[in-house]
Amino acid sequence: MMSVEEVTVTALLFAWVIFVAVVMTRKLYNYMRRRNVGNSVAVYYNRKVIHIFTGGVVGVIVPYIFKTPLLPFVMAMLLAIFLYIPHRRRKLFHWFQTEENTYEVSFCIMWGIVLTLGWMLSQGNFWFGVLPVIFMSVGDAVTGIVRNLLYKRRTKSWWGNLAMASFSIPTGAILGVAGILAGTVASFIEHFEAKPIDDNITVPLSSFIILMLAKFYAPWLLIL
Numbered sequence: 001m002m003s004v005e006e007v008t009v010t011a012l013l014f015a016w017v018i019f020v021a022v023v024m025t026r027k028l029y030n031y032m033r034r035r036n037v038g039n040s041v042a043v044y045y046n047r048k049v050i051h052i053f054t055g056g057v058v059g060v061i062v063p064y065i066f067k068t069p070l071l072p073f074v075m076a077m078l079l080a081i082f083l084y085i086p087h088r089r090r091k092l093f094h095w096f097q098t099e100e101n102t103y104e105v106s107f108c109i110m111w112g113i114v115l116t117l118g119w120m121l122s123q124g125n126f127w128f129g130v131l132p133v134i135f136m137s138v139g140d141a142v143t144g145i146v147r148n149l150l151y152k153r154r155t156k157s158w159w160g161n162l163a164m165a166s167f168s169i170p171t172g173a174i175l176g177v178a179g180i181l182a183g184t185v186a187s188f189i190e191h192f193e194a195k196p197i198d199d200n201i202t203v204p205l206s207s208f209i210i211l212m213l214a215k216f217y218a219p220w221l222l223i224l
Contacts, residue, residue, distance in 0.1 A: 076112025
């Protein structure tokens with residue numbers, strides 16, 4: 001049974017995500033462009049800002065507010081549709097979307113699916129889904145920001161993966177040794193892409209599989 005609090009928080013979080021994507025990052029894009037930051041660099045920074053302030057922030061809030069993942073899942077799917085429509089209509093949110101890919105759509109879909117499966121397969125423990133989501137949202141953003149600072153373009157670099165590991169490994173300790181291992185693997189996997197499969201799929205999926213294997217076959221590697 002959904003509570004009034006859950007419905008209210010869902011509406012607020014949905015509004016927050018829209019604000020970040022449509023208002024805040026557009027202003028940030030305009031600011032960066034005035035400071036002579038290249039278009040592709042500004043777009044890439046904005047994508048990582050959205051990662052952190054939407055997927056990351058909302059993901060951390062979920063375990064403390066929601067009793068089931070139903071509303072977060074619905075919100076994630078609605079956002080995926082909201083972000084896919086500009087691609088379909090060829091009227092992109094140019095300050096963070098690109099014609100080359102729809103990775104922000106797969107981000108929303110994987111966020112919702114992994115969060116939900118984590119809760120279901122762990123019998124009600126959100127952290128089995130939240131942790132992979134945080135690796136994708138914040139860990140991947142860290143590596144992207146570092147690469148953008150170093151190379152001024154979207155590229156893969158082990159320096160970025162090292163930065164991601166410096167965040168994901170200690171964060172993974174929330175769930176113990178298995179979480180540390182999941183954070184390590186996620187930081188390594190992020191380096192590789194096999195289009196059309198992007199790291200918004202491989203990062204949360206690989207770390208989620210590790211946590212589930214630990215849950216069922218090596219529970220002594222977990223804290224929760």
